[in-house]
Amino acid sequence: MQFSEFYTLLLLMLLLFLITSLIRTIIERRKAKKEQYKTRTLIKCSKCGYTEERDFQVGDYVLKPxxxxxxxxxxxxxxxxxxxxxPKK
Ligand SMILES: [Zn+2]
Known part of the structure; x- marks a missing residue:
């Protein structure tokens, strides 16, 4: 009798642990959604110092003409x- 109670308690603790870790994952994912990042590309003229900023495009790399x-x-x-x-909309 005591033995099975011990196992029930153990199972409950395991379940509680699983639920809390699941909740933590959901909260962290929501936080990650809130803080969104955007990649920007800065183009600079080495001669006159003219700068231009635009959104990052696939294939962009530093020193690319x-x-x-x-x-x-x-x-x-x-x-x-x-x-x-x-910033969050
Ligand atoms: Zn220039």
Missing amino acids: EKECPKCKTIIRIHRIYDVKV
Whole structure:
């Protein structure tokens, strides 16, 4: 009798542990959803210092030749790629 009670208690504790860990996972996922990040690409002209920022596109990498500088007509390259926090809507 006592033996089975012990097992019931053990099973209950295990169930409680599973439920709490499940709840924790759900909360963490919700938090992760709240804090969304967006990748931005910064293009900078090494000659005149002209900068342009746009959304990250697939295939972007640092030092990738982007386009002609609208000011001095040199080829401008990707200077930096970084994440910015997107405010919750
Ligand atoms: Zn320039």
